Amino acid sequence: MRDTLYTDVLLGESYREIRHPSGLTIRVLHKDGYKSSFALFATKYGSIDTRIEQPDGSFRAIPEGTAHFLEHKLFESEDLDAFARFAKTGANANAFTSFDMTAYLFSGAACFSENLEILLDFVQSPYFTEQTVRKEQGIIGQEIRMYRDSADWEVEFNLLRALYHHHPVRIDIAGTEQTIAEISADLLYDCYRNFYNLHNMVLAVAGNATVEEVLAVADKVLKPAVGKSAVREFVPEPKAPAQSYIEERMPVNVPSFALGYKEAISAPERTGKEVLCTEVLLDAVAGRSSALYERLLREGLINTGFGAQYFYGFGYANCEFSGESADPKRAAAEIRKAVAAARQTGIDRESFERARRKLYGRIVMGFNDVQSVAVDMVESYFAGDDLFERARVCRDMTLEDVNARLKEILDDETAALSVVLPADGKEA
């Protein structure tokens, strides 16, 4: 068992990373004075994993939405389901599926060891039958419909469909009512065996709990993993978007837009430095203290919900500018002009320093929240980093780093615009 202590003196935080004999990596950040603990047990299996590796090394397709469906079903067991077990401790339990992971979690201020035991146990105990699978299709069908009526969701997924030709980031996380109808209990077992291997997973705990408490439960409950990590395919994408414009009509009052710049990537994952430099430059170009933000606001083209974000995962990366606008096309045109100008001149030192300090402050603030710490421990682990990488890179970053990064991304030829317009409105 390897046990490593990581400390960041300037942040005033430490955590331990343990390679457990079962094959699972465990990260624990203890916080003095906190009453609650937040635990996240996650597997590197998300909606983008639409193909699974066969014994002969080839890949076969599985229905869209399977990872999310499996997440719902894992809460059930032959006798007491996981929610009923957590009801006996008072913890708040939940789970989520994203593009590249599925995570099961609880937060609680009492009975930590019992809670952790339930979490590790139910995730390791799949129980699927044709009957329970059919029952879930009704519930998830309503979840899918709920998201389809959300303009924020639609504008985002339409953008991904416009940007990507093949990459499965372009499909809905929960799949569609048609694809989930193809899911069977046998298929869920296949996916479970492939992706829910402790080598493919991580446990992160932040808050009141100690390493000793976590290990006592882990030693008792974790079953040694056989097999290896699941393998992901890197699907190369053309540089240009699949389509440069996509529009949907919905019953909304305020139109919304998402302008995305697809990044040309030759390796599937981004380094911490690439991510942080991108975040700083997006804030310098379009953040609340930028000239662009002030101008768009003054001209009535955005409101205070406007923002830019770097969106990335295995095999995909793009910069997005999104918000609500009475005139989405004009807003997007103005942003494109400002981005092109910034690429010509580079970011100035003052804007860089403002954006860097802001980002550093936000990283510091994130350590208040045990949920955010646990999520960051999982994400950084899957990215191959330690938890303090972001803070460190942010402290060491230079203007030259950011301007070099700017030359690599935000090429106007890679942009696509997604808009949602009112169903009864005029042409935008």
Add this chain to the structure above:
Amino acid sequence: MSEPLLMTIADGVELCAVQTDMFKTCKINIMMALPLAGDIAAKAALPYLLRRSCRAYPSVTSLNGRLDTLYGAVLGASVMKKGEAQILNLSLSAIDDRFALDGESVSGEAVRLLLDMLFEPKLEDGTFPQDDIDAEKRLLLERMRAEDDDKRTYARRRCEEVMCADEAYSRNRYGTAQEIESLTGARVYAAWREALETAVIRIVTVSSGTPDAVRGQLSARFGTLERRVAAIETQFIPDAAGEKYERETQPLMQGTLVMGFRCGMHASEDMDPAMTVAADIFGGGTYSKLFTIVREQMSLCYFCAARLNRDKGILLVSSGIETENESKTREAILEQLRAVQNGEFDAEMLETSLRSLRDSVRSYTDSPDVLCAWYANQIFRGTAKTPQQRIAEYDAVTLEQVQAAAQKITPDTVFMLAGTGEEHHA
């Protein structure tokens, strides 16, 4: 973490200070309560206008640039409804000085900035500049209209409007579109003076510093005002007078059903916490009747939850369903309410609910935002009850109290936002 210190700064102005070095931040929240009446639109515009700029930082860019330099201090402005009070909020979180990279003072600067924004706004010829007003008018209108684009929020709001049509509570917290469109600098200036001079104000701080410094700053500012505190009252209607129904159809994939109930309450502290527990067993956590029966057993929906609004004595149940399942879902929800009223829950179920409620209250001290909200929400009570004291109240709740509270719940209004079930047009 220290016990909260509750101090009177001026007539109707309280400071509630929690001192702790558990967190990376210092946080200050200013809550100003006014009656949900009069020039609602002007009062609603005020926090956003104050958030926009101030005398020292007179533009969006300069103020936001200042916040960035203070390590991304987070400045929040919002308007809420609490019973029939309109609540204007300004808040600021900044990193604690211990974490600044160049040893500068961040938190003291941040508090001063927030108070500057409240007391020294950008004025021209003694009033708010018209171009700032025009910009905020547009933003307020978009904010109001965009909220309706979230169908769940919209359906809940519509249910409350129909249910409380004859009460002040039905007023939108932003006012009407017409009231917003006609806003002037003079009206918002009057709202600013009204807030400073008459609002019931509670300031909550969670920081590592001693309360003395912020207390001194607050006393200096509020001490110059002539205060006459507004009377704020909420009308409680204990029983439903009959059942109202309203239906609207939109081209949506999913329907949203919202059922509004009256809770037999005459004041926000009535049947506390028994009513909270009754609502939780009915439709709170994953162990509740609505989750286990209506979602899990009947597969009717992805969400079906009950939320008690203590400040108004009403309870709303909302659920996203197939439009054709409306009557089936309504009946199922009422059946589960009857089950709670008939005492069809045992001591173990009560304990399950209490465990969950206590557990979440126990966690309040782990978040400066949640802790601030907890103390700010006691604004009308003049108390600073700690989470620990709240847990003791839960400990004393009995099965009989919960059943008796549930029996006071009467169905008042159903609002159905029906969907056509068709795909949107790409």
